[in-house]
Amino acid sequence: MAYKVKDISLKDAGKKKIEWAEAHMPVLIALKEEYEKEQPLKGLKIAGAIHVTKEVAVLLRTLTALGASVAWAGCNPLSTQDDVAAALADEGIEVYAWRNNHDEYYWCIDQIIATKPNLTMDDGGDVVFRLHTDFPQMMTDVIGGTEETTTGVHRLKAMAKDGKLKYPIIAVNNAETKWDFDNIYGTGQGTIDGILRSTSVLLAGKNFVIAGYGHCGKGLAMRAKGMGSHVIVTEVDPIQALKARMEGFDVMQMDEAVKIGDIFVTATGCKDVIVEKHFKHLKEGAVLSNTGHFNVEVDVKALEKHAKSKEEIRDNCMKYVLPNGKNVYLLAEGRLVNLSAAEGHPSEVMDLSFANQVLALLQIVKFHKDMKPEVYEIPAEQDQRIAMLKLKSMDVNLDSLTEEQKKYLGSYAEGT
Ligand code: NAD
Numbered sequence: 001m002a003y004k005v006k007d008i009s010l011k012d013a014g015k016k017k018i019e020w021a022e023a024h025m026p027v028l029i030a031l032k033e034e035y036e037k038e039q040p041l042k043g044l045k046i047a048g049a050i051h052v053t054k055e056v057a058v059l060l061r062t063l064t065a066l067g068a069s070v071a072w073a074g075c076n077p078l079s080t081q082d083d084v085a086a087a088l089a090d091e092g093i094e095v096y097a098w099r100n101n102h103d104e105y106y107w108c109i110d111q112i113i114a115t116k117p118n119l120t121m122d123d124g125g126d127v128v129f130r131l132h133t134d135f136p137q138m139m140t141d142v143i144g145g146t147e148e149t150t151t152g153v154h155r156l157k158a159m160a161k162d163g164k165l166k167y168p169i170i171a172v173n174n175a176e177t178k179w180d181f182d183n184i185y186g187t188g189q190g191t192i193d194g195i196l197r198s199t200s201v202l203l204a205g206k207n208f209v210i211a212g213y214g215h216c217g218k219g220l221a222m223r224a225k226g227m228g229s230h231v232i233v234t235e236v237d238p239i240q241a242l243k244a245r246m247e248g249f250d251v252m253q254m255d256e257a258v259k260i261g262d263i264f265v266t267a268t269g270c271k272d273v274i275v276e277k278h279f280k281h282l283k284e285g286a287v288l289s290n291t292g293h294f295n296v297e298v299d300v301k302a303l304e305k306h307a308k309s310k311e312e313i314r315d316n317c318m319k320y321v322l323p324n325g326k327n328v329y330l331l332a333e334g335r336l337v338n339l340s341a342a343e344g345h346p347s348e349v350m351d352l353s354f355a356n357q358v359l360a361l362l363q364i365v366k367f368h369k370d371m372k373p374e375v376y377e378i379p380a381e382q383d384q385r386i387a388m389l390k391l392k393s394m395d396v397n398l399d400s401l402t403e404e405q406k407k408y409l410g411s412y413a414e415g416t
């Protein structure tokens with residue numbers, strides 16, 4: 001089996017990590033056990049690009065157990081866990097991934113596209129976009145795909161709107177059991193983890209600026225507050241800004257926040273959030289980072305141009321000396337800090353996201369002939385099923401409605 005990883009001898013360390021993840025992903029394992037006999041993905045080739053982590057390894061073990069053959073790449077240059085990639089290659093997965101650079105990253109994506117897949121699994125939209133624009137001849141056997149993240153869903157919806165999308169995609173991101181857990185609790189905890197591993201900074205007493213109070217921003221604000229930071233939010237949406245204010249956070253424009261922030265995290269999915277005009281206002285020692293999908297939120301090119309010098313002072317932490325003599329620190333080159341400087345979201349939360357991925361693929365296999373080249377939402381029953389499986393794994397019981405209660409909730413006759 002073809003593969004390209006950093007160092008195959010890292011496989012044993014990778015396998016131990018995967019075992020940990022497996023022990024913390026009960027929903028995915030339950031789905032694997034349920035569908036293994038049926039082999040619903042038999043004969044299907046999947047080309048997937050989602051961060052190569054221990055949790056993705058459990059997903060890949062599940063997909064292959066269900067009969068699929070898989071070719072895999074990372075979806076960000078800095079997020080591959082090299083030991084996990086080695087373990088996957090050793091297990092016979094066609095994997096092209098190592099912690100790499102922009103050009104190598106696209107080389108890896110091109111290798112998985114070259115397998116002429118039947119299904120695509122994307123995280124950010126790069127596979128689908130490249131398949132459509134550069135390799136349409138590799139798209140002829142594709143019956144559908146899935147998309148893991150908010151930014152990818154935005155890109156695919158824009159493609160569909162322009163009439164450019166050629167096959168159906170299920171927006172796994174938009175499942176309640178995905179973005180209300182992964183984006184909130186996963187990003188909340190993982191982003192703090194990345195900041196701490198790359199700086200060891202104390203969060204208590206710091207002004208912690210979060211750009212974007214969406215799913216990721218809310219989770220992050222909750223966790224930063226819990227660690228004793230004073231949270232400041234910047235937003236463009238009045239409703240989200242109001243929510244942040246009523247949660248007790250300061251809300252202001254970035255032009256003001258840059259003057260008082262100690263730690264900055266962008267979580268918008270938008271570009272040009274912290275830009276050149278802001279740099280001269282930053283406080284001594286300010287830490288800049290991003291947890292949005294692409295490295296376009298902090299203008300790193302402008303920082304490189306503007307700074308007098310730079311020096312890597314710890315893993316994933318670059319010190320820049322500005323013309324006014326102040327030092328500012330950029331984490332993980334402005335790429336998603338939770339995956340580049342830490343291990344991404346914990347396994348327990350990826351359990352929900354990847355259970356959604358598996359069930360979405362089964363939907364496509366079953367219904368693709370009736371699906372149009374559009375972006376589809378996850379069916380509500382799937383969300384309910386995954387939530388129930390997770391609760392069961394946590395030994396949590398919930399009440400159920402009596403027939404009388406159901407009737408009451410669907411009626412209007414009874415009042416005061
Ligand atoms: P979301 O749509 O729920 O929230 C984004 C928020 O940012 C919105 O409230 C929007 O109004 C605000 N916003 C947009 N442009 C802004 C700007 N210029 N300044 C200030 N606020 C702005 O999206 P989300 O699910 O929170 O995802 C945000 C980003 O994080 C996306 O790129 C997504 O793909 C990515 N993501 C990363 C991880 C990770 O592991 N790091 C996990 C999930 C999602």
Ligand code: ADE
Binds near residue numbers: 050051052054346
């Ligand atoms: N996105 C965020 N965390 C992740 C993880 N642990 N594995 C794969 N994708 C992720």
